[in-house]
Amino acid sequence: MKLVAVTSCPTGIAHTYMAAEALEQAAKDAGHEIHVETQGAAGAEALDPADIARADAVIFAADVDVRDKDRFAGKPLVSGPVKRGINHAADMVAEAVAQAEAAPAGPAAAAAPAAPAGPRLGPGGKLRLWLMTGVSYMLPFVAAGGILIALAFVIGGAEIANVVNGGEFQGTTYEAITDPTQILGQAGIAGLMFAIGGLAFSMLVPILAGFIAFGMADRMGIAPGVVGGLIAVNVGAGFLGGLAAGLIAGAIVMALKLIKANQAFAGIMRIVIIPLVGVFAVGFIMLVLIGQPIADAQAWLTDWLAGLSGVNAVLLGVILGAMMGFDLGGPVNKVAYLFGVGALASGDFTVMAAVMAAGMVPPLGLALASVVRPKLFTQAERQSGKAAWLLGAFFITEGAIPFAAADPLRVIPSTMVGGAVAGAVSMAFGASLRAPHGGIWVIPLIGDPGGFIVALLAGTVATGLCAVALKTAWKSKAAQAVDDSALVTI
Structure with missing residues (x-):
């Protein structure tokens, strides 16, 4: 059989490529030919149209919306989450082969209906897919903007923001810079980095909202979603408002697309009517109906975070750390990460430090x-x-997936324990971080780096000890089957 596949995940870093490798190996083992398109963080090198035309079946292993699905119309399709592509690649290949064998041939094939555009999901699964699509497109803005801001503080000091936004810096009172061309001359390279990073960071909520709507309603959802996200920022509704704006925009555009227009008006509907009505409707709902209540909820959440101290802060670290270690880059992990980003945007930098420490621990602990x-x-x-040593050091939690895939009942409790320990210790020390990513590269940017390193070491050791204890007390069949000749090569 000739197969083609597409793999993608919210971050587009690890899961995407691990699923591609697993599918390639499974197809090779079964004697089939496969070509895989990875829609990852580095972009996608599109499948050759000739390979798609020759393909007997298509496999989607994706947690976000697959781009340009129309290319595969009419082909038998097997789809599922990216983790299924990693853990059960052989099953997906076998299902694709079975569907290809059952598909009609010849003229009947040409008349066959188009393959479904994606996995058949329930309401919860669809919501998760839409949210993860928004997160996927938002993360590059998080990393670039957050790290630039953090570097600006390292180079120019904590008061560099006062040069750009107005205030006192090194004994001089500055007015807010209104002319961008003045930034470099007045604030130096640190001020320029702060300004650029701030602009990138200011796009987090609009991009999140725009691409949630994109995941729901395709390209026509982007404009209403982005506008709704901008309104959420302007009224102070923050991330919660962005989530609501994206879902509302997607739902409105999906409803508008159901309107059947005659051929003369079809083009106008897509280019003018749907964006116009969508943007106005989302803007009206956000400004008049729900924007302020969400803003009040966001303000309460910010005040609650700022008021956490002592036992409460440590408990929050335990919860977020366990979430980071639960599904190793999956939806629960991303919820904890976005909570840290939201706290960062609100001015609380301790949560982000705890989240990053907990996210680095699973691969490091299992490597140990x-x-x-x-x-x-x-x-x-x-x-x-x-x-896993390298992946953990760079805050790529997915480095623990090969261990969890092989032995989830022993590994996942271990990573949750280690993550909880790291999060709790980091919060107890009050370590802070202004950058939302970077791993060991941003340790110089951390407030109380000693406390952060202690948290990282404690979580790593806790993960390792827990994994060893569980595997010793309850050995897996795979571990029992290791032969002595393999051990000699260590």
Whole structure:
């Protein structure tokens, strides 16, 4: 059989490429030919149209909306979440082959209806898909803007914002810079980095809202979603408002697309009518109906975060850390991460430090366990452990996935315990972080770096000890099957 596949995940870093590799290996093992398009963070190198034309079936392993799905119309389709592509690639390949064999051939095939555009999901699954699509497009703005702002503070000091926004800096009172050409001359490179990072960071909510709507209603949802997100920012509704604006915009555009226009008006509907009505309707709802209540809720959440101290702060660290270690880059992990980003945008920098420490711990802890007690791990897991050191150091939680896929009942509790320990210790020390990503590269930007490193070490050791204890007390079949000859090669 000739197969084609598309893999994608919210971050487009690890899951996307791991699923692609698993599908390629599964197809090769089964004697089939496959070409995979990875719609990841580095962009997508599109499948050759000739390969699509020759394909007997299509596989989607995706947690976000697959781009340009129309290319695959009429082909038998198997679809599922990206983790299924990683953990059960052989099953997806077998299902695709079965569907291809059952598909009509010849003239009947040409008359066959187009394949479904994606996985058949319930309301909860669709909501998750839409939200993860928005998160996927937002994350580059988070990383670029947040790290630029953090570097600006490192170079220019904590008061560099006063040069750009107005206030006192190094004994001089500055007016807010209204002419962007003055920034470099008046504030130097640090001020320029702060201004650019601030602009990138200001786009988080509009991009989130725009691409949630895109996930729901395709390209026509972007304009109403972005406008709704901008209104959410202007009225102080923040991330909660952005989520609401994106969902409302998507729903409105989906409803408008149901209106059947004759051929003469079809083009106008898509280019003028739907964007016009969509933008006005979303703007009206956000400004008049729900914007202010959401803004009040956002303000309450910000005040609650700012008021956390002592036991309450540590408890928050435990909860967020456990969430970071639960599904290792999946939806629960992303909720905790976005909570940290939201706190960052609100001026609370301790939550982001706890979230990053907890997210670095799972791969580091499992890498440590595979070195301390190699006999408890298969040869493949020990090889994954070598890469996990680097992935964990760079805050790529997905580096723990090979371990969790092979032994979830022992590994996931271990990563949750380690994440909870790291989050709690970080919050107890009051470590703070102005950058939303970066791993070891942004440690110089951390307030109380010693406390952060202690949290990281404590979480790593806790993960490793828990994994070793669970695997020792309750050995998996895979670990029991490791032969002595493989151990000699360590």
